[in-house]
Amino acid sequence: MKALAPGTVIFHRHRGYGVITAVNLLTGWIAARFGSESRTLDLNLSTDDVQFADGEAILFRRAPPDRMPHARLMAMVRELHAAGYQKLYLYAWPKASGLHWRWHLFTGARDWMQRPWREGWYGSGADYNVNPVMGWGDTPGASTGELIDALARFDPQGLAQALGRDEDHTAWFARVCEHLLPNYMYSLDMPREPGAPLQEKPPVPVVAVRAGLPAYAGPAIDWPPGWSGLWLHEHVLPAPAIRITGEAELVKGYQPP
Known part of the structure; x- marks a missing residue:
């Protein structure tokens, strides 16, 4: 359409x-x-x-x-990776309302928390919902090639910083696109129901980009390279703490010689 x-x-x-x-x-x-x-x-x-x-x-x-631009952005990033711009990364996370998802493209060092912000390289599904453009001079309904051309014209210096090799992330991103496109997107957040305990090794959340699609039923998506390095250990629940309630518990079961 x-x-x-x-x-x-x-x-x-x-x-x-x-x-x-x-x-x-x-x-x-x-x-x-x-x-x-x-x-x-x-x-x-x-x-x-x-x-x-x-x-x-x-x-x-x-x-x-599409009520969110993330699938189109994923297709664009995949094409740029194939062209040698492998230091280009897409971060997506939900707004507090849960109705829309934000997106952020960044280049250079792969640091998921300390990401460089450039004007026009980030946005929200709430903005796309009322004007379906990315914001860098593209037109509504632009193809993947047209999006790349518009971004290169909008900020050639910023795109040049994506030149380089990051084979681990490129391979991960290609697998994700193969499983999710064109109907789904990934979200780098760890959802939890209010009052519910943390889940051990949760898969990456997958969200449909348009209404009427069934829940994602494909293979689980792993977290991107470099994500596990944000913690000192693997993202699993900590071992239960040792409980010492008193002397009676310490000597419980003790039999004198």
Whole structure:
């Protein structure tokens, strides 16, 4: 399906041709202006008969668009890795609300906690939900090659810092993309239900990038190289502490000679 974004020309059977002024990819609600009307009209893509300008139907319910950019970013990073830009990394984690996921591209040293921040190299699904662009001069619905071209034009110095070899991470990322794309993304967080204990060696969380997809049922995703180095030991639950409650417990079972 074509991209749905502010500026997209649509056709409504009762209103004629119009232009989308606002969109919400999570709910399917849009605001559009038709003809010379000064006010916008709110429409829902699941119920109202709205089409693209060329007559193609907008099947929002049966073929919803990506509400997060992470799968597109993963495909772009994989292509750049193949071109020799292996020191390019994608960090993804959820917002506190749990409705959207943030993303951050960084280059250079692979440090998952102390990541360099460059303008335009990070964003949130909340922003993408109302304007499906990355923010570096790309257009809605841009292909993987077009995203790479736009990023290279936007910040050539930043992209140049990704040149180099990181074979461990490149191999891990290729395996992840093979399992997850084009419908799922990874999230580098350790979710836990309120009050629930920690889980030993949890797999990397996997999230669907659009509505209507079943829960991920593929192979478990390992944590990326360098992640285990954030702790002194392997990420497992600590051994239970020794309990000493008093002298009676110390001599329990003791039999004099």
